[in-house]
């Protein structure tokens with residue numbers, strides 16, 4: 001019996017080795033066939049998993065390394081999918097701006113399934129996506145009576161009061177910013193806000209945060225769908241379901257008190273628009289699409305802004321001189337009155353600091369996957385319709401050919417000799433082209449108003465005895481800073 005077990009172990013070992021070799025040769029042949037058809041070249045990878053095991057904990061940096069060997073446009077095999085990777089600003093702009101329509105597709109990726117490929121983010125290029133995107137952008141541009149700036153300011157006032165009451169005692173930076181940012185979105189969507197200790201708001205934020213945290217570990221299910229049964233994938237899917245249920249409950253409660261003629265927020269404007277639309281067009285505007293649109297805005301808007309501002313505070317803790325410079329500029333130009341969007345052109349150093357915060361440790365290093373809407377000849381390669389496209393934004397923002405010592409936090413790199421703000425071609429925090437961030441206007445306003453109000457009112461310092469957290473993040477939906485506490489010292 002023992003001899004049989006030994007023999008079985010021996011033969012099964014040989015069999016597995018042959019199987020691996022066979023799959024390896026198969027994937028090599030497959031990749032060679034693609035190359036022969038002028039498909040972008042790339043590293044070979046292993047059978048079944050492709051290059052997934054070699055991406056490391058900073059996939060964006062690994063992809064940048066591979067770009068040096070294979071060129072700015074190369075391909076990788078991620079699980080069963082062949083993905084074309086775009087590196088550097090020229091390749092990204094060429095695809096997303098100059099060939100905008102061809103690169104505007106959104107593939108069906110399992111981690112977006114909870115959005116049912118409706119709304120904006122997960123919807124493929126087409127009339128329904130376009131109608132919703134146009135609606136959101138039009139709504140955010142706002143009207144005179146319903147200015148976005150006023151909604152943002154109302155919530156900032158609450159945040160400032162909250163920090164004033166903290167009276168220099170420490171608070172968790174990202175949690176506090178998340179509550180404020182989520183509340184701004186609540187007032188944009190529903191015209192309503194929630195108290196900081198409202199259990200529903202707290203649960204919503206916990207759920208957004210936890211699903212974002214789990215998204216890195218669970219992203220493997222996008223490439224090997226059978227792995228969606230792994231515990232981290234199941235937990236992540238439960239969290240996003242929980243998030244959708246919470247937003248669904250708010251939507252239901254809100255619709256019960258809908259009053260014709262009054263527009264409390266985006267949801268009422270959507271309901272109004274769907275009633276006014278002609279029958280031919282109104283098919284796109286319905287309850288299910290609205291439910292997804294609301295979740296789209298909450299998941300796209302909360303983590304991104306709160307994470308950017310958390311990185312911002314952490315950079316200022318590392319470099320107090322930059323904090324002083326921003327405060328000096330605010331004191332000189334604004335004094336003690338409220339900062340407004342109209343002050344923006346007069347605050348070059350503050351704007352440069354915000355740009356540098358967005359560039360360094362950029363929050364969406366790998367953006368969101370695109371797909372091609374038709375076959376295309378692109379930069380000497382042939383890319384077929386439906387191919388997955390990944391833009392490595394890290395390689396745009398951290399490119400040492402463009403930015404001197406890119407890891408260094410230096411707002412001055414965005415200022416010209418005369419101290420004027422200098423736009424930069426390789427600065428694409430909101431992506432580019434037809435799929436660029438639909439919330440860019442709100443994001444820019446929110447970042448500017450929150451940053452200027454906070455630095456005008458407070459100086460941020462590390463709590464006594466705390467160790468300064470490193471400027472190293474972890475990749476989830478966003479590139480997140482380590483959790484840290486901070487104290488806000490009232491300035492006047």
Ligand code: HEM
Pocket residue numbers: 120121122133296297300301302304305308363364367368369370429430431432434435436437438439440442443
């Ligand atoms: C610092 C803040 C933000 C950053 C850096 C950011 C960045 C991005 C990026 C990189 C994309 C993917 C673009 C692509 O596929 O090429 C995106 C998409 C999107 N963002 Fe933002 N975003 C921010 C805030 C917001 C906010 C506040 C909202 C909500 C109003 C929002 C709504 C959206 C939507 C709806 C999309 C999908 C667009 C589409 O597929 O057509 N974002 N954003």
